[in-house]
Amino acid sequence: MNIIPFAGEGLTMSSHEIAELTEKRHGDVIRDTRVMLEALGDDADLRHVQETKDSRGYTAEISLPKDLTLTLVSGYNVKLRKRIIDRWMELEEKATQPAIPQTLPEALRLAAEAIEKSEKLALENKAQAEALDPHSATAAPSQTGR
Numbered sequence: 001m002n003i004i005p006f007a008g009e010g011l012t013m014s015s016h017e018i019a020e021l022t023e024k025r026h027g028d029v030i031r032d033t034r035v036m037l038e039a040l041g042d043d044a045d046l047r048h049v050q051e052t053k054d055s056r057g058y059t060a061e062i063s064l065p066k067d068l069t070l071t072l073v074s075g076y077n078v079k080l081r082k083r084i085i086d087r088w089m090e091l092e093e094k095a096t097q098p099a100i101p102q103t104l105p106e107a108l109r110l111a112a113e114a115i116e117k118s119e120k121l122a123l124e125n126k127a128q129a130e131a132l133d134p135h136s137a138t139a140a141p142s143q144t145g146r
Contacts, residue, residue: 010048011091012063013084021087022073022080029072033062036072 015033019026037046048065064072066088073084101107 010065011088011095012048012050012065013069013087013091015062015064017087018064018069018073018084021083022076024076030059030062032075033064033068033072036068040071 050063054060
């Protein structure tokens with residue numbers, strides 16, 4: 001079976017991690033993954049499946065997206081399914097949390113990006129205000145006081 005190479009980014013879980021969480025042998029998880037993908041055939045979206053081979057050309061690891069991970073482990077027992085689902089929830093939570101700068105240069109870059117974004121939004125707001133009422137933003141106050 002040929003697995004379509006990984007195309008793009010997205011959350012995946014490795015066959016090693018699945019084996020660890022389900023307390024199965026890694027080779028069995030690889031076998032079960034191949035059987036599952038073969039059974040799904042054209043019904044599966046395999047764009048996010050990544051197969052990594054070792055120097056001998058053997059499969060070292062297969063990374064699966066959430067839907068295929070859950071499909072794979074749904075044949076395993078309830079406690080194992082629960083571990084996998086909990087791990088996916090952790091991965092998704094981490095993916096939605098903003099990264100905290102770990103060094104001063106990272107913090108400065110983040111601050112600079114925030115300032116640039118703020119200035120850009122201010123300019124956009126000003127342009128939109130002028131578009132709505134072109135006279136209010138550019139009209140100078142009267143100097144004569146009349």
